[in-house]
Amino acid sequence: MHTYYNRNSSVHQLLMHTLKSFKFTFWQSIIFEIIYKMLTFTVFVPLISFVFRQAIHISGHAGATNYELLKFAYNPVGIVCILFIICFATVIIFVEFSVLILISYYGHQRKIIKLMPAFLQAISHLPSLFRYGFVGWIVYFLLIMPLLNLGLSSSLLPSLQIPNFVSGELLKTSWGMILSVVLIVVVAILNIRWMMSLHMIVIEGKEGFIESSRKSVRMMRKSYWKMILTLLYGLLLFLLLTLILIVILILLVFAISFFVQFEILMDHPLFNKIIVSIIVLSIFIASFIASPFFIHTLTTFYLEKANPYDAAIRHLDWDQTKNFYAKENRSLVRAYAGKLVLFASIVIAVTLLLYPLNNAARLKSDSFMIMAHRGDITMGVENSLEALQGAIDAKADYAEIDVQLTKDGQLAVIHDTNLKRLTGRNASVYELTMDELRELELSQGNFTGRIHSLEDFIQKSKGKIKLNIEIKLHGSEQGDIVKMVVDLLRKYKVVEEYVVQSLDREVVKQVQDEEPAIKTGYIVFASTGMLSWVHADFIVLEEYMVTEEAISSAKMLNKPLYVWTVNDTSNIEKYYNMGADGIITDIPDIAQDIVNQLRK
Numbered sequence: 161m162h163t164y165y166n167r168n169s170s171v172h173q174l175l176m177h178t179l180k181s182f183k184f185t186f187w188q189s190i191i192f193e194i195i196y197k198m199l200t201f202t203v204f205v206p207l208i209s210f211v212f213r214q215a216i217h218i219s220g221h222a223g224a225t226n227y228e229l230l231k232f233a234y235n236p237v238g239i240v241c242i243l244f245i246i247c248f249a250t251v252i253i254f255v256e257f258s259v260l261i262l263i264s265y266y267g268h269q270r271k272i273i274k275l276m277p278a279f280l281q282a283i284s285h286l287p288s289l290f291r292y293g294f295v296g297w298i299v300y301f302l303l304i305m306p307l308l309n310l311g312l313s314s315s316l317l318p319s320l321q322i323p324n325f326v327s328g329e330l331l332k333t334s335w336g337m338i339l340s341v342v343l344i345v346v347v348a349i350l351n352i353r354w355m356m357s358l359h360m361i362v363i364e365g366k367e368g369f370i371e372s373s374r375k376s377v378r379m380m381r382k383s384y385w386k387m388i389l390t391l392l393y394g395l396l397l398f399l400l401l402t403l404i405l406i407v408i409l410i411l412l413v414f415a416i417s418f419f420v421q422f423e424i425l426m427d428h429p430l431f432n433k434i435i436v437s438i439i440v441l442s443i444f445i446a447s448f449i450a451s452p453f454f455i456h457t458l459t460t461f462y463l464e465k466a467n468p469y470d471a472a473i474r475h476l477d478w479d480q481t482k483n484f485y486a487k488e489n490r491s492l493v494r495a496y497a498g499k500l501v502l503f504a505s506i507v508i509a510v511t512l513l514l515y516p517l518n519n520a521a522r523l524k525s526d527s528f529m530i531m532a533h534r535g536d537i538t539m540g541v542e543n544s545l546e547a548l549q550g551a552i553d554a555k556a557d558y559a560e561i562d563v564q565l566t567k568d569g570q571l572a573v574i575h576d577t578n579l580k581r582l583t584g585r586n587a588s589v590y591e592l593t594m595d596e597l598r599e600l601e602l603s604q605g606n607f608t609g610r611i612h613s614l615e616d617f618i619q620k621s622k623g624k625i626k627l628n629i630e631i632k633l634h635g636s637e638q639g640d641i642v643k644m645v646v647d648l649l650r651k652y653k654v655v656e657e658y659v660v661q662s663l664d665r666e667v668v669k670q671v672q673d674e675e676p677a678i679k680t681g682y683i684v685f686a687s688t689g690m691l692s693w694v695h696a697d698f699i700v701l702e703e704y705m706v707t708e709e710a711i712s713s714a715k716m717l718n719k720p721l722y723v724w725t726v727n728d729t730s731n732i733e734k735y736y737n738m739g740a741d742g743i744i745t746d747i748p749d750i751a752q753d754i755v756n757q758l759r760k
Contacts, residue, residue, distance in 0.1 A: 167464055171389050174460050177268070178394065182456045185267035189452035192263065192275055193315070196256050197448070200315040204252050208245055209689075215241035216688050223693025226663055229686050246298055253301045253314040254289055254358075258282035260452055261362045264459040288361050293369030300354055300369070308347045311395060311454035312355075318447075324703050324725050325685055332604075333581055352384060353377045359462045364470045379465045387461060394457045398450065406442040528759075529742025530751050531628055532556040533725050534575060537746050541582065541602040543573045544609030545620055552625045554749035557742070558659070559621060560628040563614050569639035570594040571614035571648065577634040590636035614645065618652050627658045628744075630683070631667050642670040649678065661700060668696050683724065691717060700724050700744065703731070711739045729754060 169177075182189070216222050219237040221229070232238040262278045289297060305312060306320035313319060330336030356376035360366040366375060380387065532551035534542035536559075539550025543561055551559040562575040567590055574597070580586045583600045594613060602609040614629070621627050631641055649655050660671050661681030668680045672695075682696035684705065691699060691713045698720040701710060706723050714721035720741035726732055727746050732754050735743055745751045 169464050171386065171393055174390050174457075174464060175393055175397065177463075178453075178457045178460045179397075181264060181267040181460065182453055184270060185263050185272065185452075185456075188263055188267075188272055188275070189260065189456075190448055192259060192278075193448045193452060195275070196259075197315045200252070204248075204316060208248065211244060212241060213688065221688075223688060223690055225665065225682075225684050225687040225694070228665075229688070246302065249316055250294075250298050250301050251286065251289070252316050254286070254297065255279070255282045256314055256316075257312070257358050257451075257455065258285060258362045260455040261359060261459060264452070264456040265363055267456065268459060268463055282362070285361050285365075288365075288367050291368035293371075293373075296369035296373060300350075300357065304347055304350050304354070308344065308351055311391060311398075311450060312458075313451055321704050323685060324727075328725055328727075352387060353380055355387070355458060356380065356462055356465075359458065359466075363462070363466075379462075383461075383465065390457060390461060391454075394453070398446070398453055401449075402442060402446040405445065406439055409438045409442060527741070528736055528755050529557045529720075529722065530554075530748050530755065531558040531560045531722065531742060531744040532748040533560050533744045533746050534562065535559050536748050537604070538749070539607075541604040541607045541609035543575055543611075544602060544607075545612055545616065546607065546609050548617060548620060548625075551748055552621070555752055556625060556748040558626045558628040559617075560630065560661075560744050561614075561617060562630045562632050563641070563645065564589045564632050564634055565637045565639060565641045565644075566594045566597060567591055567638065568593040569637075569644075571641070571644055572597050572611055573614055573617055574611055575632070577632075588634065588636075590634055590638070614648060618648065618654065618658075622652060622654060627654075628681070629658060629660050631660060631662045631664075631671075633662075633664055633667065642667060642674055646671065646674045646678065650675070659698070661696075661698075665695075672696075681722070691719070694719070698722060698741070706735065706738070706740065708738060714741075715739070726751075733758060 215237050216224065216232060219232055219235045221232040221235070221238075224232055233242065259275070259278045259282045262273055262281060266273045301314070302317060303320065305314070306317045307322075309319050327340065330340050354373050354376050356379050357369065357372040360372035360375045364375070366372040532547075532554065535544065535547025536550025536554050536556070537547055539553070540546025540548075548559050548561075561573050563571050563573055564577065566572050570593075572589060572594060574582075574589055576582065577588050577590070578586070579589065579592075579600065582602045582604055584603070585600060589597070597611040600611060602611065617627065629645060631645060633641070645660060646655075649658055649660075655675060655677045659679040659681060660668075661683055662668050662671075663683045663685070665682065668682050671678055671680050679697040681698040681700050682694050683700040684694070685702040687705070689710075691710065694717075696719070699714055700722045701724070703723055703726060706721075711721055722742045722744060723735050723740050724744040725746060726735060726743040729747075729750060732743060732745070732751050736755060736758050743751060
């Protein structure tokens with residue numbers, strides 16, 4: 161007889177059912193998550209990386225970056241590779257969640273299912289995954305779920321972040337903000353409507369995404385607010401438990417301090433790092449609990465809404481006495497095997513967690529550069545002389561600016577090729593002369609300004625702040641933009657002070673050929689991960705690409721690595737501690753204060 165709950169259960173009652181079930185299967189859930197996360201990072205991810213690198217090499221696109229990667233995507237080898245990775249990733253995520261659903265379902269029946277039978281039973285549902293509507297599972301697992309993580313996160317793809325260079329530009333316009341809000345609402349609605357789809361396959365044996373999602377939508381009908389409240393209270397409870405864990409560990413540190421002189425411990429430079437490590441460790445441990453707890457919450461909600469006669473859980477060919485076992489029948493070793501495995505796994509995890517922190521400390525740069533993104537936009541319109549002055553006042557090391565060629569072949573400092581966002585005029589930079597551009601009024605927030613030439617910027621910045629000049633191509637250049645920039649730097653004798661960067665690999669090479677004394681940077685927003693192919697003096701990585709491995713690789717290549725665009729104060733500290741050489745930011749004054757405190 162299967163256990164189902166009263167359809168009029170309160171949110172409090174549902175949470176109590178969840179806690180009882182989760183407590184009953186706690187070790188089973190945690191051990192599975194540890195094993196699966198280890199498999200993900202030691203087998204699944206390396207396999208995906210290997211397949212991708214081999215496909216890149218076979219297709220002749222080794223070292224491809226940015227827009228060059230599109231050529232790989234259009235290549236037959238690239239298409240096959242991408243399809244394989246998408247299908248493989250979908251299967252990996254499906255199996256993980258299916259096993260957790262089985263564990264939680266049997267937990268509500270007060271039974272423990274062994275991991276291998278649960279795994280094989282999850283595998284048996286794969287034919288249903290590949291039936292009509294498979295694209296729906298791909299969208300759900302690889303886009304909808306990770307884009308707005310409501311608590312259910314897979315080991316393979318826990319979250320998905322829209323790159324800052326995309327989201328940042330969207331939020332600078334009213335239409336972009338509206339589009340962002342609409343996207344969040346749509347993703348949230350789909351997340352909630354499809355939340356029971358997996359339960360429909362695993363518990364009820366539904367065939368394919370379409371049938372499962374339709375049943376999920378029907379089950380969720382008129383229950384959205386109850387589900388949201390249940391998840392919200394569950395999240396608060398989970399956060400409270402995590403906070404309690406942090407407090408316990410910190411109290412443990414203070415307890416240890418009684419065996420030494422407390423003042424010495426407080427004044428020790430490692431004390432703050434110990435506290436931060438405790439918080440990181442607590443969050444790390446909590447990550448193993450989050451998905452199982454969330455799945456238990458969903459299963460509780462399912463058992464309240466579902467019809468008991470719809471359950472189609474299959475035991476395959478196993479005898480129940482072999483598949484399930486009572487605690488009193490286990491030997492002492494077997495009784496504590498799970499706890500020993502968990503303890504050993506945590507020790508290994510902590511070691512792996514602390515190693516990169518120590519490694520990053522060794523790699524930490526002597527100088528950490530603050531580059532004001534398009535100047536200081538809190539003091540003026542981006543790429544305006546007022547913003548440049550703001551960067552000078554903020555004591556930024558560099559002002560990062562954008563340069564394009566005008567209709568009459570002059571160097572204008574402006575980011576967008578189309579002028580509508582900042583001027584309201586629907587025209588392109590290459591359609592107007594420098595004089596015509598100067599007449600336009602820029603408007604951004606509460607600020608107004610004018611478009612100026614690169615020469616104006618050099619004259620104002622020389623001796624006050626260095627410039628990081630990004631050369632932007634629009635495809636309608638009237639002249640050699642690289643030579644013009646280099647000639648101007650030579651004219652004002654700032655060749656060795658100012659730097660030049662670009663998203664275009666050929667532009668970087670042309671600058672190096674034209675004037676080897678100029679330090680060049682290559683901006684990367686997408687790559688195959690092989691930085692050794694970057695032939696520039698420094699590397700600029702988009703935030704989502706920055707890892708310990710990338711920073712270590714840049715150090716080995718003796719190339720400074722800067723992160724773009726960093727506007728979160730906690731991330732400024734993170735990249736400083738990771739060993740990055742600097743950041744490009746919209747908040748140079750705040751960033752400078754944070755870095756000064758970290759240096760002390």
